[in-house]
Amino acid sequence: MAIECLVLGAGQEVGKSCVVVTIGGKRIMFDCGMHMGHHDCQRYPDFARILSATPGATDFTSAISCVVITHFHLDHIGALPYFTEVCGYNGPVYMTYPTKALAPLMLEDYRKVMVDHRGEEEQYSYEDIQRCMKKVIPVDLKQTIQVDRDLVIRAYYAGHVLGAAMIYAKVGDAAMVYTGDYNMTPDRHLGAAQIDRLKLDLLITESTYAKTVRDSKHAREREFLKAVHKCVSGGGKVLIPAFALGRAQELCILLDDYWERMNLKIPIYFSAGLTIQANMYYKMLIGWTSQKIKDSYTVHNPFDFKHVCHFERSFINDPGPCVLFATPGMISGGFSLEVFKRWAPSEKNLVTLPGYCVAGTIGHKLMSGKPTKIDLDKDTHVDVRCQIHQLSFSPHTDSKGIMDLTEFLSPSHVILVHGEKPQMAFLKDRIESELGMPCYYPANNETVSIPTTHYLKINATEKFITSCTAAQARDGLEKANLLCGNHLSGVDGDVKADEGILLMEKSMAPKILCEDELLQLLGTERHSVQFESLLSSRVEEVQTTIVDDVVSEF
């Protein structure tokens, strides 16, 4: 058996995550994202390849067993309404409860930006989003979901954003994990990724920070607060372009707390009703946040921010300092672009950028070098004189985290996605040399095939099982593993093999039994074979002769 892994997106790049994996005749699509940097057909994964890779399938519903979405970011879910409503996939779609609740907000927000601000032709409508979300089956963490008789999936906490999940999938004996985006260190409102030690043939992991190792988070938080404080105390305005969900809440908890401690009175604004509304979702989904937040919730809901108020469009030109959270995150258009155009020319102001910006966005341009002028299109330019602060805390794991997770899971094979090619090459070498696992980083539309281990179902008699366990208990070495092991352990230990006889009868399942059970079954007696030294045969002969002599005397 083998696992076939077709990378439709996020192969040697970041954007439009989409991997189609075939295990034992089942085909699972992990994520169905869109690329924010492209405005043509390249924005979506090339779904047609699924059909050409599936002989006999006429439509997506028959070709794909299920779609699993890891989290609500557009580069992981943006193409889903297109895939279900335009391409016509009608099978099951799984995502966690928070993702199902928050994804429509993200999708609709994006659709509006595309249609209203950029004036582009819409790829899917509001109704399409609604219809698409109706098809989604919500899942809880750690729940084992039986997709069909053979295919089982399970979600694990990934940390990255509210509701982000790593997905375990198993068909027969072949098992794999697709991580989506994850974070190995807890932040203010989310916990760190958490997964069981599983027996895996394949791990597909993100590798955004394949080469970066980050220092302490506190230092980076202090740096951010210092930059913001310096700007507002100088009378400047702070623009924080952010995804409506996730970073906004994280930074807001940080700022709200700081404002309280420093007794600051300068307003903190949320751009659209969207984020305020999002906070209400966060309140119901508090079970998906970090332990610290959950514990504090009995008294005060941490998403009731004290210092945050609603922003009106007319405030843009108001004098005086303020902090503004505005969507979308990478200044790829919409309201954050509008505000950026007004505020960028003043050197008093500050723009904070997320740790990662997709190529082609203004965020990306600001990060690469120190541009003094940005061309929006042929006729529009923005003079950039404001301060730029790059947030170095991103909800992605760093390379140490990737290595730690890979080592912890110890899969037979690793595939890297969601990263940049040179860094991925570096990480691949590390995984192969340090962890000894074959590692691949296919480009978009490439397929990797992974061999898997296979087991046969047989029966064993009670005597065989008890004799093995008794022998192992005697050896002592194995006892702990056998009694408490949730996992195949002791394979590497110094262990003696167990022995039995495999009996194969026509039209019956093979059965393992002990030697004497076989004899009993055959109705015969054992014929023992012994080895002795030649000397002893002579001694025996002498003895028998003596006996014979004695006997003969009578």
Next chain:
Amino acid sequence: MKLTCLATPGSGGGYHAPASHLLELEGLRLLLDCPVDLSALAAFAPVPLDAGSGDAGELICAVPYYRSPAVAAAAKAGGVDAVLVSSTTGMLGLPFLTRLPSFANTKVYVTEVASRIGKLMMEELVEMHSQFVSFYGPDMDGIPKWMEGEKHSKLMSMLQKIGIEDERNDLSPLMPLYSAANIEECMQKIQPIKYGQEVCFNGMLMLKASSSGLELGNCAWSLEGPRASITYLPNTVFVSAHALDCDYNSLKENDVILFSDFSSLNVMDEDDENLGENAMLCDDSVSRDDGVGEDENVQILCKNDDIAEEIERISFICSSIIDAIKSGGSVLVPIERLGVILLILELISETLHSFDVKVPIFIISGAAEKMIAFTNAVPEWLCKPRQEKLFSGEALFGHVELLKEGKLFMFPHLYSKGMLAAWKEPCIVFCPDMSLRHGTVVHLLRRWHADKRNLLILEQGVDAELALKAFMPVSIQILECSFLSGIKAGKVNPLLTVLKPKLVLFPEEMKLRCPLKEGAPWPCLYYSKGKTIEVPNTRDEFEVRLAANVALGLQPRQLDGTVAVARLRAKLHLSNGQYMLVAPKDQTDDQTKRLLLHWGAVDAGRVLLALLEKGMSCAFSGDDVGLVGSERSILVTSPGDALVKITSERTVIYCDDEGTSKQIYDALGSVCNGI
């Protein structure tokens, strides 16, 4: 496998005190649910004592003691390996157990939500108990005086009267309540789990909880061992108005069902009329038997008739509340069912609105604020229509709006800060305490019992006479209600048909109430309280998974046309309840070629031929007389010296040269049966 039923439910159809069992399988001992029987509480006088009213004389004026047959039996058994809890009420007895030294290593499995709510309920119980302690003073060492006197025998006879006694009259002992520290200690042993989460216990058992529909976090258990899969089915509701519906699909095709829903024994009066209909349903399925397809059975299960009746009952309660309010009276609701409270809150706010009546609603309980807030943050555990509320961005329960609008107030005590300012009569007060002994209920009852405009809502099954003894005479109106507690008799057979078990363990006492389908494909064993029954294994053999690379290395030997055997060397592992045979780390090929087991008679002549064929010089030894059945010897002279003695049951190879003895051994193997 052995099953001992430790307790069957008393009042409330198993909601307040579910049944509990001891299950022994594959060498493990499991306790299924650990409830506490709180009905004894009613025999104690409420505190503070009030000489002015009521007949407290017959009641015991002392710190209450409690009993739990499950705890007593588990302690007597000398400890259990694990406790599986199916409901919040099923965990209230846990701290009694976990404070015993023999339970230091016991693991407890409870759903996340049940453990959160259960903890709040335990703390509330301890808090109420502390009111008695602060009134009477802490327990002295030794047995309290009343336990030796007349009062104790009175209490025991009273407990028997309530109908919770053992047939053999051995009431399990009364115990002093656990402390807050005991609760903390107990919570340390709990492993909280999600619905559908598979956890491995002891390497051998896979445990999985599925929603049972009765209450938030309640669950049915699947226990998957190497030789049998078992369903532990507690009280089950197929369509719920608040909790996630019973997920019977995940219980399909388990080998054994331990049916432990006793609720139909406790059917309310109004349902007696329906019994005819239910019985007819049963008959129906008997007569048509195979005619009833699975779909039809599923339809019977999913019909929302039960919940429609429940909503009807709750609407009736609401209209009674409105009547009392309109007449100027106040309403006291000491009901302890979370789901019922949540539904009444939603319905009453609508009813109040439609009658344009404005009265405050209070929930006075130490746990209320946390519990009510908690219910709005657990969408994954709620019924599908409520989950939809999450996806459309609405609050999950109506109480969120009530709180926001200032119509609902929550205080831990009557004397809490802000309580007096909010207090206004008439009003509606929720205060979970069925036995009417909690300080708040006692205070309000003393205030309201003499006015017939006021209304007290009690749950049927509570001994109202005893509970109210201390408040006599009462003029307050009393509405006794019953609530949906589990599966209706008419749905038992359709459920079993859908689940397709190989064996059903069914309560003896329900045999009459709910006759199992005759001629059903599953055999049935009846169990009763206090007795241990042997449950046969459904499989004698263990299922093992053999790694393909090991299977490929096998060298099978054909014995006859239909049978082949092969020697297997592998390492046996137990992983997630699954036995696996994988290749051992060091594979010494040398060994694998050796035959280790021979059987049947060995013909010495053929051995000689085989030796000669291998190019060895050999012959029957001189003193070999060639008698049939006796020992024969073959003398080997080249390539090395050896002597082979063959009898009917053994062959001995005398040889000092390893190479030669191996050649002889191989030659022997080629002429005789062996593996």
